[in-house]
């Protein structure tokens with residue numbers, strides 16, 4: 115953290131990056147760090163330059179306008195919440211003079227940065243940004259806007275502080291942010307209310323979910339279904355969180371049909387699914403991972419592997435619910 119702060123101090127221009135298809139943690143950590151650095155160093159240029167956006171988090175406002183290649187050359191790049199280079203939203207990140215990576219995903223052995231700070235046990239990258247601020251609070255300035263961004267990522271990536279990575283540190287850092295001042299009524303209303311179409315789709319999706327022999331819950335969200343319910347890709351992908359509450363069903367998977375591929379979102383309790391995701395062009399965390407398959411045949415193969423994994427887990431372990 116000291117090396118990162120010293121490097122930030124050396125540069126006049128800092129560009130912050132994140133992964134594509136951004137979630138609350140990717141948006142919160144990058145906007146949060148930008149707000150802290152802008153408040154602390156008004157003389158520096160602190161930019162957020164990414165190539166895609168999130169409708170779900172549009173209430174936080176946009177990012178900075180695209181820049182020509184030349185702009186990147188004397189900048190420090192900070193990539194947050196992104197384990198591998200291919201997932202970085204803005205491919206121009208490589209043009210930066212120096213690159214720092216801050217992340218909480220399991221690394222795959224490859225590296226895209228000059229300086230890395232990776233803590234897999236952290237519940238979110240936002241928790242790391244909060245820890246960074248806390249570590250240098252005599253030098254850095256925070257605003258309630260920054261606290262709100264960071265708190266948003268901590269809440270969303272920890273499933274509202276439920277997942278196993280949530281530690282005493284998580285709660286202490288969240289408390290520190292609340293002390294700065296956050297309008298939680300507005301934040302939670304923005305995060306956790308649905309449109310009527312999403313509300314109706316949730317009921318439909320639950321009625322269409324399939325349960326395998328050993329208890330893997332899955333749903334295939336076809337393009338036809340997406341069209342029928344007028345769902346954006348983001349709406350369709352959110353379906354995975356509606357499959358999480360069946361007793362004994364420790365793995366749940368959503369398959370979202372795209373034009374050329376099927377996006378796979380894997381979630382679990384107790385059982386590790388990231389290795390399964392690795393075998394299908396993916397990765398992520400032990401209990402929340404993503405992958406991609408290219409045919410229904412491959413989708414069925416993944417499901418069969420998930421079912422076998424769960425059967426084995428249940429045979430060899432006790433205490434699961």
Ligand code: AMP
Nearest residue numbers: 379380395396397398399402403404405
């Ligand atoms: P998702 O279901 O896409 O939200 O993914 C769950 C978690 O796994 C997120 O933290 C993602 O950043 C991560 N993830 C998804 N796909 C990949 C991938 N292909 N490689 C590495 N990590 C991934």
